[in-house]
Amino acid sequence: MKREDRLNFIAQFIRENEIKTQEELVNTLLTHGIDVTQATVSRDIKSLALIKVPAESGGYRYDLPKNKEVLQSSLHKALAFDAITGTKIKDNMLWILANPGTTSLVKNYLLEEYSDDIFSIIIDDDSALVIFEMEEDAKNLYNLLTRIL
Structure with missing residues (x-):
């Protein structure tokens, strides 16, 4: 299952x-x-x-x-983070490797939670390039993801 x-x-x-x-x-x-x-x-x-x-x-x-929003947000976060398999950082850019077909889920979660910090996200089937407004924001998410992975 x-x-x-x-x-x-x-x-x-x-x-x-x-x-x-x-x-x-x-x-x-x-x-x-x-x-x-x-x-x-x-x-x-x-x-x-x-x-x-x-x-x-x-x-x-x-x-x-x-609060249904809390439940949906928790589930969305869990599924998005579960899909991520690797990450790299360069300046204000964060590259995320994910299970094939899951990057739309990851993108939607990141935009939902970090929209004020993100300039743009470019995705393909198994990776996402997240461009942040500021380098510090990229570092914060990178640190969070490396703790989880």
């Missing part, structure tokens, strides 16, 4: 069921034929920006953020 499909499944399942622990979520996914590890589920929880709220049965359960 693709990551995006798994994230959508988790979001739907969390809306409809009370899940209190990562272990419980792992077991649920395995029961539904979705092969995952605890580490994968941990990353998925972070990607979906799941929160803990009081459960009707006591304790706390996972829930989705009430």
